Amino acid sequence: MAPYVALNGQKFKTPLYWTKLSKNKLFEIDLIRETKEKFKVIRDCLKVASDCQKSYVDLKRKDIEFQVGEKIFLKVSHWKKVLHFSRKGKLSMRFIGPYQVMERIGPVAYHLALSTKLDNIQNVFHVSMLRRYRSDPSHVISPVEIELQPNMTFSEEMVKILAREVKELRNKYLLGPY
Numbered sequence: 001m002a003p004y005v006a007l008n009g010q011k012f013k014t015p016l017y018w019t020k021l022s023k024n025k026l027f028e029i030d031l032i033r034e035t036k037e038k039f040k041v042i043r044d045c046l047k048v049a050s051d052c053q054k055s056y057v058d059l060k061r062k063d064i065e066f067q068v069g070e071k072i073f074l075k076v077s078h079w080k081k082v083l084h085f086s087r088k089g090k091l092s093m094r095f096i097g098p099y100q101v102m103e104r105i106g107p108v109a110y111h112l113a114l115s116t117k118l119d120n121i122q123n124v125f126h127v128s129m130l131r132r133y134r135s136d137p138s139h140v141i142s143p144v145e146i147e148l149q150p151n152m153t154f155s156e157e158m159v160k161i162l163a164r165e166v167k168e169l170r171n172k173y174l175l176g177p178y
Helices: 004-008 025-060
Strands: 069-073 095-104 108-113 124-126 130-132 165-169 173-178
Touching: 069 108
Parallel strands: none
Antiparallel strands: 069 095, 069 130, 095 108, 108 124, 165 173
């Protein structure tokens, strides 16, 4: 049984049942009319608030389009429970890729050239799951060649200390580059 019935021992009376409760029909009709008017006022206020919020959101909205051959990242947050991409939990990747756009299927759908690891996933995605890939050569770190000795060890050499300062934390003094 419903919780209201268990507490009160009777069914909940909605405005539709109010005509059966009282002998004064005029009072009941006025009460129903007032309730309907209040519903209309509440609905109108919600509509105004929704339109106001929509107007603010529409100011910042941009239609995203990708060209064929362009590289993009793919959002994987929806697949976290299905597929694992190297790490689990908080440190897992949010985007994978970059992948190349093969064709534009519709105004918001794109066909991607996925790697062989993702063969079990359909290769057509909504634009909300894609992010533009901007390549920057300064982000690529060139590996430093390390000379190994015959016993498979290497020697570390300090190149230069750029700055050194003493940092005071409560009663401790820490010396080091910050």
